[in-house]
Amino acid sequence: MINNVKSIDPTLIVGGGPAGASCAWKLASAGIPCILIDRAEFPRDKVCGGALSARAADILITSGILSTSELEELTLKEQRTLSLWDREELLRTYISQDSPVRIISRRQFDSVLLEKASAAGAFIITGDTVVSIDSSSVTTSSGEQISFASLVGADGCNSIVRELVSDRRSRGTGLGLEYFIPLTELNEVPDGLQIHFGHIPYGYIWVFPDGEKVNIGAGAVGSPASPSDITEALNGFLETRGISCAEYKLKGAPIPSLSLNRNLGRGNIYLAGDAAGLVDQVSGEGIGHAVESGFLVADCIIGGGDRGTFLNRKDCCINIVRQSMFYRHLLFSPLAHGTAMMGLRDNEEFARGYWNIISGRESYNEMFRRLLT
Ligand SMILES: Cc1cc2nc3c(=O)[nH]c(=O)nc-3n(C[C@H](O)[C@H](O)[C@H](O)COP(=O)(O)OP(=O)(O)OC[C@H]3O[C@@H](n4cnc5c(N)ncnc54)[C@H](O)[C@@H]3O)c2cc1C
Structure with missing residues (x-):
């Protein structure tokens, strides 16, 4: 039985993406017993453009979860050039002198963060799904029952934990779709990041090259566009550039849409990352906010449940997402x-x-x- 592993009820974290792994790492580093459970076996894929902001990189390094050299190893490509388009019109190419946006592989990145949590002392269970929750324990698909002192929902956009603190699931109307295409297949290799507006209402198409391949995707939140409208816009975009979509695998995932939970849960139930609706509603950034909110939740738990001290900072991710909604x-x-x-x-x-x-x-x-x- 898992609960024999620790004599007191641990903090139980559902989800081992960037939000859950960061939370587990920080709690375990502070000596707080914690168990993290994820339905996937790692390394696992995650549908994502893999653009890591400079702010997210700072958070990873200053927290100590990754060293500068570890982050460098995880970086497939540093990008400082951004081209902005309105349909077929190139509006402007901006070249930044500032720190780059990094393109990472989520498969690698998420695995490394989870290893960090494990090395810090978090107990990690993979390949088991939380299927039901009561006030003090969860039941998993393998029939395990795990008691908790605090519960952290870091279980992504369709969070089961979120149902405990809100009557509305973080399903949103947001959708992200992506293709990975080898650079060798393109007539023209993109010079840096591209954002293409005007193809989808309340959304955009991105082109993020990582050095060997390019992630071309489309995302929209709070948009009147249906999934088939978004697919059609993305496929049309590719076809105009001479790329036959039929040759590549289209992957999709939901994006939290206008579903920010500003208190990151209630009582001893906490939410982090997509489960808390922490995706920027303009740019779609969520990796950095997932990591930051994982740390914030850990801080609240270490601080004895005091949310006020940690969540009201003007520069924190909750405030950034709130502004993006406007x-x-x-x-x-x-x-x-x-x-x-x-x-x-x-x-x-x-x-x-x-x-x-x-x-x-x-x-x-x-x-x-x-x-x-
Ligand atoms: C197409 C697309 C492109 C994107 N591009 C970018 C980008 O370029 N840059 C960026 O910053 N953000 C991007 N995002 C957003 C980013 O991917 C998310 O915000 C980020 O992954 C959130 O991390 P998380 O840890 O909260 O959730 P996740 O990474 O989704 O992790 C949740 C984990 O919970 C597990 N889980 C779920 N339910 C259960 C359960 N019941 N029991 C056990 N385990 C469970 C899952 O297996 C998963 O491993 C993109 C999103 C999409 C859809």
Whole structure:
């Protein structure tokens, strides 16, 4: 029995992605008994563009979960060039002198973080799914019953833990789709990151090369577009570039949409990462927010359940996602979209602001304050 492993009830973390692994690493490093359970066997794939912001890189390194050289090893490609497009019009290419956006493989990245949690002393169970939860224990698909003192839902967009603290699941309407295509198959190798607006309402198509292949995907949150509209837009985009989609595997996953849980749960039930709705509603960034929120939840538990001290920081990921829920209308709403595209085309500072958002160097409020003064 798992509960014989520790004499007192542990913190139980459901999900071993970046949110769960970071939380487990921090708790175990502080000597708090914790068990992490994930339905997958690792290494596992995760549908994701794999763009890691400079802000996320700082969080990983300053926390100590990864050293600079470990992060470098995980980095497939550093990108400092961003091309912004409105349908077929190239608006602007922005080259940053600042720290890069890194392209990582989620398969590798997530495994390394989970190994870190295990090395710090977290008890890791993989290949078992949490199927039901009561006030003090969970039951898994293998029939195991595990008691907990605190429960952390780091179980992604369709979180089962989230149901305990909210009547609405974090299903959202968001969807992300992706193809991986070898660079050798492209007529033109992209020079840096590309964002293509105008193909999907409240969403965009991205082109993220990692040195050997390119992740071309489409995502939208809070969008009137249906999954088939998004698929059609992405396939059309590829076909126009001479790429036959039929030759590649299309993968998809939900993205939390307008479902931010600002308190990261309630009582001894905590939420982190996608389970808490922590995906930027403009850029789609979620990896860094998952790691940061995993640490925040660990801080709250180490601090005896005190959420107030840790969650109210102005620069924390909760606040960034909250701002993105407002600012997304300035970029995507039919009324503002044309002006936003003109701004990106005609104003270098606007384009710099967009880079700063995706690299996490400025918050939305800071960017707009700077542009307006
Ligand atoms: C197409 C797409 C592209 C994206 N691109 C980017 C990008 O380029 N950059 C970026 O920053 N973000 C991106 N994101 C968002 C990012 O992938 C997520 O925000 C991030 O993975 C969240 O991490 P997490 O740890 O919260 O959840 P996850 O990484 O989803 O991990 C959740 C874990 O929980 C496990 N689990 C779920 N339910 C159970 C259960 N009942 N029992 C046991 N285990 C369970 C799963 O197996 C999984 O391992 C993208 C998302 C999509 C869909």
